[in-house]
Amino acid sequence: MARQSKKGKHRRRKRTRIDKRKLLLVVVCLFIVTFGLFKAFQAVSSGVSVAKENVDSLVTAVFGEGEDTSKVNKDKQFDLGEENTGEKKKYVVYIDVGHGGSDGGYKTKDGVYEKDIDLQISKLVSSRLSSQGDVSVMVSRNTDTALSNSERVEDANKQNADVFVSIHMTGNDDPTAEGVQTFYRVDANDGSDQLATLVQKSVAAYVDLKDREVTPFTFDVLKDNNMPAILIQCGFLSNPKEEKKLIDPEFQKDLAEGISQGILSYLDAQG
Numbered sequence: 687m688a689r690q691s692k693k694g695k696h697r698r699r700k701r702t703r704i705d706k707r708k709l710l711l712v713v714v715c716l717f718i719v720t721f722g723l724f725k726a727f728q729a730v731s732s733g734v735s736v737a738k739e740n741v742d743s744l745v746t747a748v749f750g751e752g753e754d755t756s757k758v759n760k761d762k763q764f765d766l767g768e769e770n771t772g773e774k775k776k777y778v779v780y781i782d783v784g785h786g787g788s789d790g791g792y793k794t795k796d797g798v799y800e801k802d803i804d805l806q807i808s809k810l811v812s813s814r815l816s817s818q819g820d821v822s823v824m825v826s827r828n829t830d831t832a833l834s835n836s837e838r839v840e841d842a843n844k845q846n847a848d849v850f851v852s853i854h855m856t857g858n859d860d861p862t863a864e865g866v867q868t869f870y871r872v873d874a875n876d877g878s879d880q881l882a883t884l885v886q887k888s889v890a891a892y893v894d895l896k897d898r899e900v901t902p903f904t905f906d907v908l909k910d911n912n913m914p915a916i917l918i919q920c921g922f923l924s925n926p927k928e929e930k931k932l933i934d935p936e937f938q939k940d941l942a943e944g945i946s947q948g949i950l951s952y953l954d955a956q957g
């Protein structure tokens with residue numbers, strides 16, 4: 687009995703000692719686990735921020751910084767003194783400004799280049815259309831830069847433009863040749879002929895120019911467009927009487943109004 691009791695006592699003492707060890711072990715384990723978890727958490731969060739930085743730099747590389755994006759958009763618009771909100775409007779009108787840079791277009795005897803008149807008219811059209819709440823305007827150029835026909839078309843296709851309007855003047859050996867004429871791609875069945883008709887009629891109503899009517903003719907810049915596309919020759923710079931009109935700011939305003947109203951009539955008809 688005494689032995690048993692001693693044994694029991696011993697066992698109890700021993701058990702107590704084991705409990706302390708176990709407790710110590712548990713505490714150490716808990717500390718290790720906690721420390722491990724803390725380190726793991728640190729590693730994961732720094733990993734996440736590294737990953738985020740990587741994603742950010744990838745986004746920057748692909749899409750550019752926010753500022754650069756708006757800069758790209760501004761390159762495609764005239765500075766009309768309005769903030770470009772980047773807001774998606776219902777319609778995108780692409781104004782292709784004729785010629786540019788080393789390509790001056792038609793040059794008059796007194797040194798007026800078509801490219802400059804094209805830019806002036808395009809700016810007025812752009813301004814007029816941009817005042818509509820549901821229309822945003824993109825342009826092929828807003829400075830004196832050279833562009834190939836394919837660059838113009840590819841850009842308009844990339845912008846998902848709803849209509850493409852190329853603005854030009856023209857010239858002829860015959861100084862009495864005159865009038866406004868709108869062209870669309872031969873065999874176009876995408877609405878280009880309706881757009882051409884509406885713009886031609888509207889311009890003829892707004893300004894005093896001979897109506898040369900709409901004409902199917904596949905200019906290179908009308909070939910591969912994914913949207914209704916027209917080219918308007920606003921008049922003959924080779925005709926001194928017409929040149930005088932075409933360089934007059936007041937006449938340009940009426941001309942731009944006529945072009946804009948024609949485009950808007952077409953868009954309205956799309957619903």
Ligand SMILES: [Zn+2]
Pocket residue numbers: 784785791792800854855856
């Ligand atoms: Zn031209």
